[in-house]
Amino acid sequence: MMPDLDEYKWIVPDFIWELDEHIDFEKLLKALPDADDLAKLLPDFDKIGESFTSLKGFFSPGPPGETAFRATDQAYDNDKQYKKVSDKEKIDQLQEELLRTQLKYQRMLERLEKENKELRKLVLQRDDKGIHQRKLKKSLIDMYSEVLDILSDYDASYNTQDHLPRVVVVGDQSAGKTSVLEMIAQARIFPRGSGEMMTRSPVKVTLSEGPHHVALFKDSSREFDLTKEEDLAALRNEIEIRMRNSVKEGCTVSTETISLSVKGPGLQRMVLVDLPGVISTVTSGMAPDTKETIFSISKAYMQNPNAIILCIQDGSVDAERSIVTDLVSQMDPQGKRTIFVLTKVDLAEKNVASPSRIQQIIEGKLFPMKALGYFAVVTGKGNSSESIESIKEYEEEFFQNSKLLKTCMLKAHQVTTKNLSLAVSDCFWKMVRESVEQQADAFKATRFNLETEWKNNYPRLRELDRNELFEKAKNEILDEVISLTQVTPKHWEEILQKTLWERVSTHVIENIYLPAAQTMNSGTFNTTVDIKLKQWTDKQLPNKAVEVAWETLQEEFSRFMTEQKGKEHDDIFDKLKQAVKEESIKRHKWNERAEDSLRVIQHNALEDRSISDKQQWDAAIHFMEETLQSRLKDTESVIEDMVGPDWKKRWLYWTGRTKEQNIRNETKNELEKLIKCSEEHAAYLANDEVTTVRKNLEARGITVDPCLIKDTWHQIYRRHFLKTALNHCNLCRRGFYYYQRHFVDSELECNDIVLFWRIQRMLAITANTLRQQLTNTEVRRLEKNVKEVLEDFAEDNDKKVKLLTGKRVQLAEDLKKVREIQEKLEAFIEALHQEK
Numbered sequence: 025m026m027p028d029l030d031e032y033k034w035i036v037p038d039f040i041w042e043l044d045e046h047i048d049f050e051k052l053l054k055a056l057p058d059a060d061d062l063a064k065l066l067p068d069f070d071k072i073g074e075s076f077t078s079l080k081g082f083f084s085p086g087p088p089g090e091t092a093f094r095a096t097d098q099a100y101d102n103d104k105q106y107k108k109v110s111d112k113e114k115i116d117q118l119q120e121e122l123l124r125t126q127l128k129y130q131r132m133l134e135r136l137e138k139e140n141k142e143l144r145k146l147v148l149q150r151d152d153k154g155i156h157q158r159k160l161k162k163s164l165i166d167m168y169s170e171v172l173d174i175l176s177d178y179d180a181s182y183n184t185q186d187h188l189p190r191v192v193v194v195g196d197q198s199a200g201k202t203s204v205l206e207m208i209a210q211a212r213i214f215p216r217g218s219g220e221m222m223t224r225s226p227v228k229v230t231l232s233e234g235p236h237h238v239a240l241f242k243d244s245s246r247e248f249d250l251t252k253e254e255d256l257a258a259l260r261n262e263i264e265i266r267m268r269n270s271v272k273e274g275c276t277v278s279t280e281t282i283s284l285s286v287k288g289p290g291l292q293r294m295v296l297v298d299l300p301g302v303i304s305t306v307t308s309g310m311a312p313d314t315k316e317t318i319f320s321i322s323k324a325y326m327q328n329p330n331a332i333i334l335c336i337q338d339g340s341v342d343a344e345r346s347i348v349t350d351l352v353s354q355m356d357p358q359g360k361r362t363i364f365v366l367t368k369v370d371l372a373e374k375n376v377a378s379p380s381r382i383q384q385i386i387e388g389k390l391f392p393m394k395a396l397g398y399f400a401v402v403t404g405k406g407n408s409s410e411s412i413e414s415i416k417e418y419e420e421e422f423f424q425n426s427k428l429l430k431t432c433m434l435k436a437h438q439v440t441t442k443n444l445s446l447a448v449s450d451c452f453w454k455m456v457r458e459s460v461e462q463q464a465d466a467f468k469a470t471r472f473n474l475e476t477e478w479k480n481n482y483p484r485l486r487e488l489d490r491n492e493l494f495e496k497a498k499n500e501i502l503d504e505v506i507s508l509t510q511v512t513p514k515h516w517e518e519i520l521q522k523t524l525w526e527r528v529s530t531h532v533i534e535n536i537y538l539p540a541a542q543t544m545n546s547g548t549f550n551t552t553v554d555i556k557l558k559q560w561t562d563k564q565l566p567n568k569a570v571e572v573a574w575e576t577l578q579e580e581f582s583r584f585m586t587e588q589k590g591k592e593h594d595d596i597f598d599k600l601k602q603a604v605k606e607e608s609i610k611r612h613k614w615n616e617r618a619e620d621s622l623r624v625i626q627h628n629a630l631e632d633r634s635i636s637d638k639q640q641w642d643a644a645i646h647f648m649e650e651t652l653q654s655r656l657k658d659t660e661s662v663i664e665d666m667v668g669p670d671w672k673k674r675w676l677y678w679t680g681r682t683k684e685q686n687i688r689n690e691t692k693n694e695l696e697k698l699i700k701c702s703e704e705h706a707a708y709l710a711n712d713e714v715t716t717v718r719k720n721l722e723a724r725g726i727t728v729d730p731c732l733i734k735d736t737w738h739q740i741y742r743r744h745f746l747k748t749a750l751n752h753c754n755l756c757r758r759g760f761y762y763y764q765r766h767f768v769d770s771e772l773e774c775n776d777i778v779l780f781w782r783i784q785r786m787l788a789i790t791a792n793t794l795r796q797q798l799t800n801t802e803v804r805r806l807e808k809n810v811k812e813v814l815e816d817f818a819e820d821n822d823k824k825v826k827l828l829t830g831k832r833v834q835l836a837e838d839l840k841k842v843r844e845i846q847e848k849l850e851a852f853i854e855a856l857h858q859e860k
Contacts, residue, residue, distance in 0.1 A: 166230065196301055233288070239285065340372050566619040600827040691732065763777075
């Protein structure tokens with residue numbers, strides 16, 4: 025009925041508008057007696073009038089003896105009427121009157137609460153619109169919930185355990201835990217299943233008051249409107265998906281907590297944790313350790329000395345079958361922080377023969393468990409499609425007609441989820457006020473210990489947590505990738521040419537040069553070379569070249585990544601850099617069209633036989649000499665291993681030959697005689713030559729296998745051929761003049777020099793082409809891959825924990841979290857004192 029005073033608000037001081045924050049008008053209203061109570065306190069004037077009339081009649085004049093008889097008759101009539109009303113009826117009348125009075129006050133209380141809820145909703149909506157020019161602060165329960173979220177990730181390595189209060193909801197499977205929680209939250213927010221385990225991980229629900237009935241997850245910005253059925257279905261589906269994703273392979277339940285915040289008008293502020301239901305046996309489809317895992321999760325939450333245990337017991341089943349009550353009594357033997365809730369009381373009253381048994385359950389006489397309070401609730405008729413409002417109406421109607429209330433087995437404040445919600449909230453905040461400052465002091469001491477340890481161990485290093493270290497490493501890695509673009513073209517080409525020749529030299533010597541060189545004339549030599557080069561280019565060479573380029577890029581990238589940069593090098597990043605390098609290389613794929621373009625270039629380079637000047641001729645001779653000398657050295661080493669040490673080494677190092685080496689040495693001597701007799705001997709021994717060598721050795725008492733003779737001949741002939749080819753190189757030094765005249769009127773033929781020039785030129789052109797592909801395309805693509813890998817790693821906390829390890833990292837992480845917890849606890853305590 026108040027007029028709108030918004031235009032004159034400036035006249036009234038600010039504290040007047042904030043009175044409702046400091047004075048609880050609702051409690052004040054409850055404390056005042058109503059008109060009926062005041063009437064009871066006044067004397068009954070009607071009875072006083074009757075008494076005066078009786079006295080007047082008794083003492084009034086009349087015939088003698090009339091007064092005494094009148095009094096006696098009146099007393100007799102009254103006594104007769106009194107006896108008619110038995111004691112039992114009086115008791116029933118009084119109980120009915122008491123129940124009616126309780127229900128009347130309950131309805132009045134609900135009406136006032138509903139009005140208060142609507143008024144607070146209007147106030148909150150006006151605050152949202154900014155009508156009150158007051159800066160809205162974060163609510164107390166939201167501040168407290170943030171602290172609990174941080175604590176859930178905190179590893180208590182320094183014995184500072186998380187003892188902050190929260191309401192832990194425990195019960196047997198299908199006892200109605202989730203339904204009770206939904207009634208308190210006033211929304212059907214949890215997934216459902218008939219007899220199936222639905223709660224597979226702890227769900228932390230933060231309840232707070234707000235103008236709109238909404239829910240949102242800690243790690244998401246999406247708001248679910250709990251007044252819309254499609255949003256409710258989406259929320260239930262999201263919770264189920266998160267639960268299933270949190271369960272590891274081979275498990276049934278998870279220890280990972282899902283954090284959910286629910287806001288709405290009239291909700292009691294508190295933090296509840298819904299745990300998986302306790303089971304007695306493991307059924308098919310469950311992991312073998314499911315029962316033990318659920319027990320350990322429940323114990324972990326209940327062993328917190330400041331946790332309020334909301335023990336849910338199914339009233340429709342035998343109390344003796346309950347498992348959770350024994351577990352709760354172990355965790356809280358005195359019952360100082362346990363609230364017992366009996367669900368499905370409507371079914372219990374219908375099925376139980378003796379109603380007094382329900383009273384025994386409620387009073388805890390059937391269990392060894394003690395509790396702070398006992399409550400009975402009804403959470404619906406078992407239909408999952410029921411709305412919260414219809415369940416509340418059914419619950420209220422049931423208790424109005426229930427014998428449990430009429431016979432005073434239960435008190436009015438012990439029934440309905442509304443009363444339960446109020447009691448749990450009061451208990452929660454009482455526990456918070458009693459314990460929060462002690463917890464803040466414990467974290468303050470932990471922070472001091474951690475800071476002291478850091479100063480003593482890492483006095484010259486900044487306290488960088490894992491995320492900050494990752495950012496620092498990310499910048500270093502990107503700088504190192506950019507360094508690839510600073511590599512000079514000359515360096516790239518030298519590495520590529522050298523590596524490619526190392527990779528293909530064996531094929532060139534063994535499959536191209538040696539077979540062609542053993543032909544009798546230059547025409548056959550050139551024909552053989554051209555055919556084999558064409559086959560090699562078509563099938564193998566481009567692919568080999570790309571492989572070499574890719575490996576060269578990897579090696580250079582690895583060199584930059586692993587290269588220590590003096591005092592600035594931090595080995596804490598080594599594992600991360602290695603992982604980034606491996607993953608980037610794994611993702612990188614060379615351009616598929618590179619091989620096709622490279623094949624054309626290589627084919628054209630190998631077809632060219634025109635050496636333009638003497639310098640190129642000399643370079644080709646030098647290249648051929650280096651290659652043949654390297655092969656000759658390898659061959660000499662193989663022969664030495666076959667025949668054993670010579671006489672110098674035997675005398676100097678006191679070593680000897682084995683029996684097999686002696687046989688091979690004798691075979692070698694015989695074969696060398698063959699070569700001396702015919703320096704232009706063919707590459708292979710004839711059968712009669714093998715027989716001759718074997719008989720010569722047998723004449724000296726040495727038995728030799730023909731295969732051994734052929735193996736030894738291969739290496740002896742190879743050494744002879746390479747020495748001959750090297751001598752030919754020296755002869756061809758002066759052959760450029762004859763080459764220009766196409767060796768006309770000359771016995772000198774230098775086709776092998778031309779072959780090595782063609783190979784050398786192909787290597788140079790291939791290296792140049794690959795270098796261009798590297799610098800123009802592949803380095804940038806690799807840099808892009810590295811950035812993508814770093815972005816993926818940045819979002820994967822498990823990966824960062826695995827790759828950034830060590831005492832220093834863990835100490836910085838602990839310091840950061842302890843500071844954050846302490847600061848948030850201090851802010852919460854300050855806000856708590858202001859509210860008080």
